[in-house]
Amino acid sequence: xxxxxxxxxxxxxxxxxxxxxxxxxxxxxxxxxxxxxxxxxxxxxxxxxxxxxxxxxxxxxxxxxxxxxxxxxxxxxxxxxxxxxxxxxxxxxxxxxxxxxxxxxxxxxxxxxxxxxxxxxxxxxxxxxxxxxxxxxxxxxxxxxxxxxxxxxxxxxxxxxxxxxxxxxxxxxxxxxxxxxxxxxxxxxxxxxxxxxxxxxxxxxxxxxxxxxxxxxxxxxxxxxxxxxxxxxxxxxxxxxxxxxxxxxxxxx
Numbered sequence: 001x002x003x004x005x006x007x008x009x010x011x012x013x014x015x016x017x018x019x020x021x022x023x024x025x026x027x028x029x030x031x032x033x034x035x036x037x038x039x040x041x042x043x044x045x046x047x048x049x050x051x052x053x054x055x056x057x058x059x060x061x062x063x064x065x066x067x068x069x070x071x072x073x074x075x076x077x078x079x080x081x082x083x084x085x086x087x088x089x090x091x092x093x094x095x096x097x098x099x100x101x102x103x104x105x106x107x108x109x110x111x112x113x114x115x116x117x118x119x120x121x122x123x124x125x126x127x128x129x130x131x132x133x134x135x136x137x138x139x140x141x142x143x144x145x146x147x148x149x150x151x152x153x154x155x156x157x158x159x160x161x162x163x164x165x166x167x168x169x170x171x172x173x174x175x176x177x178x179x180x181x182x183x184x185x186x187x188x189x190x191x192x193x194x195x196x197x198x199x200x201x202x203x204x205x206x207x208x209x210x211x212x213x214x215x216x217x218x219x220x221x222x223x224x225x226x227x228x229x230x231x232x233x234x235x236x237x238x239x240x241x242x243x244x245x246x247x248x249x250x251x252x253x
Contacts, residue, residue, distance in 0.1 A: 008036030201243030
C-alpha cells in the first residue's frame, strides 16, 4: 500500500453535502483522490448498498465513529453493520471525561465492548478532543484512559489539532504511544490557540512532522478532518489532499 492509499477523509468534514446525497458525496470524495474514508453516521443507508458503493468507488472503510450510546445499547447491530461494509476500526469519538469518575466510566465501557469488537475482527479506538489533556491528581486524563484500557488493546486516535489546542505537542504524544497509534487525525489550526480549522497544510500544525512521526511509529492510516470552513467543504477536502500529496513528495514517501 502506498502512502496516499493510507490517507482517508473523516466524512463529518463533508456533512453538509452528505445530508443531501450521501452516496453521491462518496463519489465526489473518491474523485478528489481519497481511497479511504471514516464514517460519522450512515444516513439510513442499507449496509449492502453502502458496501457495493464503496467497492465500486474503490474506497476503503477504515473506521466508524460511533457514539457511546450506540456502543452501550446497540453493540450487536453496530458490529453487524460494520462487518457487512468491511470497517476495520470502531472509534468512540466523544464522551464525558470531565471528572475522574466519568473517565473511569468511559474506560469501563471500552473494556466491556472491546472483546466483542475484537472477536468480530475489528479494533477499538478512542478519539480525543482537548478535555483529555486536563489533569487529575497530576496525570493527564488521556494517559489515565489509555492506561485503564491497555489490556483491552484500545488504541488512541490522536487528533493533532486538539492536542495542540490544549497547549501540547502532538509529536510527543505520538512518540509516547508509538505502535499503539494506529490512526492519526490530521486537522489543522488556522491561528495558534484558536478553535478555527483550515485545510491540512495551510495552518500552524507541523503536518509534515506529524506524518513523518506517524509513519515512524507504524501508524496505519491518516485521516483528514475539518470542522469549520472558509470555502465549500469539498473544495477544502481537495486542498488538504493535494497538500498531503505534496508533503509525501517532499519527504519522499
